[in-house]
Amino acid sequence: MAEANRKMDSLPNELFQVVGRKHEDIEKISRPSLSFMKDSWIRLKKNKAAIISIIILALIIILAIVGPYMNHYNYYQTDYSKTYQSPNSDHWLGTDKFGRDQWTRIWDGTRISLYIAFLASILDLTIGVTFGAVSALFGGKVDSFMQRVIEVLVGIPHLVIVILLIMMMKPGIITITVAMVITGWVNMARLVRAQIFKYKNQEFILASRSLGAGNKRIIMNHMIPNTIGLIIINMMFTIPSAIFTEAFLSFIGLGLQEPAASLGVLINDGFRAMRNQFYLLLYPAIIITALMVCFNLLADGLRDAFDPKMRK
Numbered sequence: 001m002a003e004a005n006r007k008m009d010s011l012p013n014e015l016f017q018v019v020g021r022k023h024e025d026i027e028k029i030s031r032p033s034l035s036f037m038k039d040s041w042i043r044l045k046k047n048k049a050a051i052i053s054i055i056i057l058a059l060i061i062i063l064a065i066v067g068p069y070m071n072h073y074n075y076y077q078t079d080y081s082k083t084y085q086s087p088n089s090d091h092w093l094g095t096d097k098f099g100r101d102q103w104t105r106i107w108d109g110t111r112i113s114l115y116i117a118f119l120a121s122i123l124d125l126t127i128g129v130t131f132g133a134v135s136a137l138f139g140g141k142v143d144s145f146m147q148r149v150i151e152v153l154v155g156i157p158h159l160v161i162v163i164l165l166i167m168m169m170k171p172g173i174i175t176i177t178v179a180m181v182i183t184g185w186v187n188m189a190r191l192v193r194a195q196i197f198k199y200k201n202q203e204f205i206l207a208s209r210s211l212g213a214g215n216k217r218i219i220m221n222h223m224i225p226n227t228i229g230l231i232i233i234n235m236m237f238t239i240p241s242a243i244f245t246e247a248f249l250s251f252i253g254l255g256l257q258e259p260a261a262s263l264g265v266l267i268n269d270g271f272r273a274m275r276n277q278f279y280l281l282l283y284p285a286i287i288i289t290a291l292m293v294c295f296n297l298l299a300d301g302l303r304d305a306f307d308p309k310m311r312k
Contacts, residue, residue, distance in 0.1 A: 040229075040305040050301025053294035060290065064114055067107030075100065075108040076259040084277050094279050096269055100259075102283065109261040110287055112173065113243045117295075119177060120184055120242035121235045127181075128188030129231060133219045135189070136196035143193075150190060153183050158245070162254055171257050176246055184242065191234055195227045229306030236299035240292045247288055263288045 044050055068075065071092075079099035087094045093102040135146040162179045169175045199205060199222070208218055224231075243263075249255035250264025251271075258265060263284050270281025 040302075044301055044305040047301040047304065049297045050305075053297040053301070056290055057294050057298070060110060060287065060294075061114060064107050064110040068104045068111075071101065071103065073101035073104045075105045075261045077101070084273070086277075087279060093283050094277070096280060097273065102266075102280065105261040105266060106263075106283055106287060109263045109266050109284065110291075112256065112260075112262040113246060113288070113291065115173070116176065116180075116242050116246040117239040117291075119180060120238050123180060123185045124188040124235045124238055125231070126185075128185030129192050129224065131185065132189035132192030133196055133223055136193040137200060137215055137219060137223065139200075147193075150186055153186050156183070158183055159254075162249060166254060171254055172260070173256060176249060176255055180242065184238075188231070188234055188238070191230060192227060195230055196223050199223060199226055229302075233299060233303045233306060236295060236302055240295040240299075243288065243291055243295075 073091075077100060079095070082091070082095050082099040083097055085091055085095040085099075091101050091103065093106060095102060096105070131146065131150075135143045158179065161182055162175065165175045165179055169178070205218060205222060208222055213221075246255055246262065247264035247267065250262045251268045253268075256262040256265050266284035267281060267288070270277075270279075270284060274281050
């Protein structure tokens, strides 16, 4: 063995040079250092469906904000001399049975759907994440009690809660908001709890505790950042579900009521006049379909972007 080592030492160094690489580049890092969010954004940009979805959603959001102000009509203004007009230069998307301008009503209804969508995401981020994180971190009797609360809420169908609220309150956006506050955050809380249970006994959490970090600091500085990918992905899947729920409740008469406009109310009106005035159903159906599909495609893209296994 010693003889072999002496022979290796006697060989010229030129035989062991790296082929095709300069000596000064040997210790250089071939890939620039990137943060988690920058690396995720690079992977997201490669997903054409997600980028197209972002563009379409941005356009819909802009039109929902400025669309109702692009003409001199409002969503409840009636004109019985212009009922059931097809799209024309005065009413760009036509009128309904009361002569109300469909362009204004559609974008006002889209605004309601986006309000429901962002309300669902805010509830997930505030109540759901906080509830799940506290339940997992404290554990024991606290976790057992908090999980019994979730089991009770999960056991009650969402439609039953809405019907009970309508018996005490009138149908409308406030009723849907209260119903979402009661049950809309439950799935997020369960996912966050399961994720934090996986992290709570790992070395970096124990090290933080040994240095004197309190529960609040551990949740905000360690737990939540390590679950941010899961939180964003689940939030993006929650948004189209919330939009569909609002449209469904309004369609069956448990949501907004006329003359208020929502995509569910507009689809219900279009469904009744579908044979002779198909445009009343077509345009709100296109908007709600675009919202549902784009949010789902964006959620799929974010799931792949935040997955470290997808990193090349």
